[in-house]
Amino acid sequence: MIYLDHAGTTLYPQSLLKKFTDDLSKNIYGNPHSQNISSKLTYDTIEHVRYRILQHFNTTAEDYTVIFTSGSTAALKLVAETFPWIPEGSRQPSSRFCYLTDSHTSVVGMRGITATMNVLSVPVKPKEILLSEKNGVPAEQGDCMTPHLFCYPAQSNFSGTRYPLSWIQGIKSGKLCPVKTPGKWFVLLDAASYVSTSPLDLTVHQPDFIPISFYKIFGFPTGLGALLVNNDVAPLLRKSYFGGGTAAGYLAGEEFYSPRPSIAERFEDGTVSFLDIIALKHGFDTLERLTGGMENIKHHTFALSRYTYTVLSTLKYANGAPVVCIYSDSDFSSPDTQGPIINFNILDENGDVIGYSQVDKIASLYNIHIRTGCFCNTGACQQHLGISNEDVKRNLQAGHVCGDDMDIIDGRPTGSVRISFGYMSTFEDAQTFLKFIIDTRLSESNIKFLSQTTVQETITQSVGSSILNDHTTNNNANKLSSKSIISDTEHWNNSSAALKTPEVSRMVSSESTLPVYRSGSNQVTVTNIYLYPIKSCSAFEVSEWPVGNQGLLYDRNWMVVNQNGVCISQKQEPRLCLVHPSIDLEQNIMVIKAEGMAPLSVPLGENTGKGIQIGQSKVCAHRVQTYDCGERIAEWFSELLGRQCRLMRQSSDFKRNAKQKCEKNQSAAVSLSLVNEAQYLLINKASILQLKEQLTERLEEPLQTEELIQRFRANIVINAMEAFEEEKWAEISIGTLCFQVVGPCNRCQIICIDPQTGQRNKEFLHTLSSARGRKINFGIYLMNQSLCTSLPNILSVGSQVLPVLKKNTEVQSPLLNEEKNS
Numbered sequence: 001m002i003y004l005d006h007a008g009t010t011l012y013p014q015s016l017l018k019k020f021t022d023d024l025s026k027n028i029y030g031n032p033h034s035q036n037i038s039s040k041l042t043y044d045t046i047e048h049v050r051y052r053i054l055q056h057f058n059t060t061a062e063d064y065t066v067i068f069t070s071g072s073t074a075a076l077k078l079v080a081e082t083f084p085w086i087p088e089g090s091r092q093p094s095s096r097f098c099y100l101t102d103s104h105t106s107v108v109g110m111r112g113i114t115a116t117m118n119v120l121s122v123p124v125k126p127k128e129i130l131l132s133e134k135n136g137v138p139a140e141q142g143d144c145m146t147p148h149l150f151c152y153p154a155q156s157n158f159s160g161t162r163y164p165l166s167w168i169q170g171i172k173s174g175k176l177c178p179v180k181t182p183g184k185w186f187v188l189l190d191a192a193s194y195v196s197t198s199p200l201d202l203t204v205h206q207p208d209f210i211p212i213s214f215y216k217i218f219g220f221p222t223g224l225g226a227l228l229v230n231n232d233v234a235p236l237l238r239k240s241y242f243g244g245g246t247a248a249g250y251l252a253g254e255e256f257y258s259p260r261p262s263i264a265e266r267f268e269d270g271t272v273s274f275l276d277i278i279a280l281k282h283g284f285d286t287l288e289r290l291t292g293g294m295e296n297i298k299h300h301t302f303a304l305s306r307y308t309y310t311v312l313s314t315l316k317y318a319n320g321a322p323v324v325c326i327y328s329d330s331d332f333s334s335p336d337t338q339g340p341i342i343n344f345n346i347l348d349e350n351g352d353v354i355g356y357s358q359v360d361k362i363a364s365l366y367n368i369h370i371r372t373g374c375f376c377n378t379g380a381c382q383q384h385l386g387i388s389n390e391d392v393k394r395n396l397q398a399g400h401v402c403g404d405d406m407d408i409i410d411g412r413p414t415g416s417v418r419i420s421f422g423y424m425s426t427f428e429d430a431q432t433f434l435k436f437i438i439d440t441r442l443s444e445s446n447i448k449f450l451s452q453t454t455v456q457e458t459i460t461q462s463v464g465s466s467i468l469n470d471h472t473t474n475n476n477a478n479k480l481s482s483k484s485i486i487s488d489t490e491h492w493n494n495s496s497a498a499l500k501t502p503e504v505s506r507m508v509s510s511e512s513t514l515p516v517y518r519s520g521s522n523q524v525t526v527t528n529i530y531l532y533p534i535k536s537c538s539a540f541e542v543s544e545w546p547v548g549n550q551g552l553l554y555d556r557n558w559m560v561v562n563q564n565g566v567c568i569s570q571k572q573e574p575r576l577c578l579v580h581p582s583i584d585l586e587q588n589i590m591v592i593k594a595e596g597m598a599p600l601s602v603p604l605g606e607n608t609g610k611g612i613q614i615g616q617s618k619v620c621a622h623r624v625q626t627y628d629c630g631e632r633i634a635e636w637f638s639e640l641l642g643r644q645c646r647l648m649r650q651s652s653d654f655k656r657n658a659k660q661k662c663e664k665n666q667s668a669a670v671s672l673s674l675v676n677e678a679q680y681l682l683i684n685k686a687s688i689l690q691l692k693e694q695l696t697e698r699l700e701e702p703l704q705t706e707e708l709i710q711r712f713r714a715n716i717v718i719n720a721m722e723a724f725e726e727e728k729w730a731e732i733s734i735g736t737l738c739f740q741v742v743g744p745c746n747r748c749q750i751i752c753i754d755p756q757t758g759q760r761n762k763e764f765l766h767t768l769s770s771a772r773g774r775k776i777n778f779g780i781y782l783m784n785q786s787l788c789t790s791l792p793n794i795l796s797v798g799s800q801v802l803p804v805l806k807k808n809t810e811v812q813s814p815l816l817n818e819e820k821n822s
């Protein structure tokens with residue numbers, strides 16, 4: 001695995017976990033609010049950790065106080081709620097809340113609290129502060145003591161830009177002016193991203209507030225952060241709520257409350273997460289032992305990012321066009337101005353952006369973990385990608401929300417790709433990532449290689465004083481310039497044409513359907529019917545089958561979950577495809593078979609006994625209610641897969657509805673089983689055959705049509721004459737059954753898994769990407785229009801398929817977030 005999302009969270013070392021669990025097994029830690037021996041041990045250990053945190057930032061308890069929170073977001077919220085704001089309309093000048101536009105969502109979100117207090121929020125662009133610094137225009141001070149707060153990140157989580165720490169004193173002293181207004185300025189330094197790979201010396205730079213999250217430093221524990229508060233400022237904070245452990249005394253029947261004298265205890269409502277706090281001690285110990293300290297981490301991670309940046313920025317197509325567009329405010333010349341983050345978009349030969357969703361999907365085939373989107377930093381995203389405020393609102397109206405895969409709208413990117421390095425990142429990680437970019441973007445006919453001298457100079461300049469392991473040598477880097485690594489480029493082809501399609505079609509279509517039937521004399525029929533009783537397991541092929549309100553009867557009624565109750569798919573466990581369930585309607589049982597295992601019989605009748613365990617889980621972000629199928633079946637699956645797992649069945653008492661928008665612009669509640677998105681998935685054998693030709697050329701070996709069909713995990717296979725003509729249909733009729741076309745299926749890595757062996761081969765997704773362009777669509781989703789109650793609802797092989805065309809067949813059907821094929 002090549003993990004390149006350390007800005008999201010770094011990884012936890014095994015030794016940290018062992019030290020922590022050994023500690024818990026040898027000591028009893030009680031509630032720190034009690035007075036017994038075990039509780040006293042907890043309290044003393046927590047206080048020791050506070051000192052360790054202050055020591056890490058080169059300060060003491062005389063200057064700063066550590067207030068534990070659930071994370072940096074909670075720390076920011078605490079400041080917004082307790083800062084001594086003076087609202088508009090007061091006799092004295094009112095406060096201002098200013099923040100850098102290149103700030104995390106959690107910083108910008110503070111304005112929601114200040115707005116309720118009638119305090120004006122003022123966004124400040126980085127260039128405005130830099131201009132103020134250059135011109136040296138002092139703030140209006142005078143005798144006015146109105147408190148103002150300026151927030152900025154020590155490091156942009158978007159681009160890795162490191163803003164000057166000298167701003168802290170400049171703003172507090174009045175030499176820098178975020179906004180021209182009289183009063184006293186306080187500074188909040190958002191250090192969550194910065195301190196994950198760099199030291200912060202609070203003796204040299206003394207902001208008033210510093211929010212941090214520990215998982216970004218250690219990887220474990222999560223859900224724990226802190227607010228470091230300058231002790232000179234802490235008495236000014238105003239707190240109204242008081243929780244357990246914060247009161248020195250209070251009365252229940254009278255308005256009387258006296259807070260604890262300790263600043264930390266006054267602001268830590270309830271019992272702190274004391275076991276997680278104890279884990280921090282082992283985090284600091286492990287970090288020091290493995291790296292020698294934050295200064296080493298700073299230079300090591302910068303060396304890796306500078307090398308990667310230099311190679312990326314040099315890659316060109318044969319026509320001279322750059323392979324990537326890098327979003328950065330620096331040239332990666334110094335770790336004081338640039339962190340170990342590289343933000344970019346991949347371009348095609350024409351300069352068009354290839355959507356981040358496809359980049360992420362292809363990277364996953366190489367087991368490379370990256371981050372895509374806007375990274376909870378809309379301001380920086382707008383700045384670097386040239387997205388206007390109107391664009392953001394228009395994209396939201398078109399259906400784009402943070403975190404989705406709607407990466408291109410009207411031919412323009414809505415986000416980008418981010419890689420980031422951590423202290424355990426290696427030079428080989430950087431090389432593997434660069435090889436991935438070269439493999440997938442450049443062919444031998446159009447590559448412009450870096451010269452050996454350029455690569456050598458890059459490594460020498462970048463690695464320098466880093467703490468890379470001895471086995472990392474310049475010879476390793478030279479492998480990047482070997483023509484032998486160039487391959488697998490076709491899967492990016494045709495992306496520029498796809499990019500120019502307005503992504504508004506990503507929403508479920510509202511086109512009007514005309515009663516225009518498919519022309520041509522060739523009859524379309526159903527050739528195969530498959531159901532998948534257990535989600536992500538093998539198909540069960542039938543010649544005819546009953547249809548119910550959720551689709552094919554018993555299709556995806558069961559799923560395998562891990563020990564935490566989370567659904568397992570072939571993405572996590574490819575061997576699920578070797579499990580063969582079949583349904584016997586006459587005997588009313590499901591038979592499960594797997595090589596080397598005794599057959600297993602599961603009754604189809606739902607267990608309604610009093611002892612059944614009803615649980616809730618999620619499938620494709622939708623809540624589902626299931627019940628456990630028992631220990632006997634759990635032991636069978638656990639033995640087969642070599643891990644603790646259980647078989648769950650969807651409860652009939654729980655109705656899972658997916659609101660789908662029909663072609664006739666009407667919303668319909670669709671009842672779903674444990675599918676991801678829709679009731680049925682249909683593929684066309686003509687489309688399969690066209691893809692097969694391209695795959696055979698790439699694989700240079702014969703490929704069976706039946707095997708390829710099974711990879712796409714469809715419910716219905718048809719034999720239309722024209723490849724991909726099914727994407728022009730708005731609805732279809734099969735016998736007495738009528739179906740609405742919901743949209744195309746956007747494919748993922750599951751099609752790379754051989755259904756006979758469970759082995760992966762990334763060529764399948766590569767070839768499909770080459771053939772279909774950016775969104776890698778194959779097959780269409782269907783849902784029931786209505787079921788006839790007077791006739792048997794049976795789907796049969798050989799039945800004629802009557803499609804109804806869309807009004808405008810040139811407009812691509814909508815895409816859905818995930819494919820149904822798991």
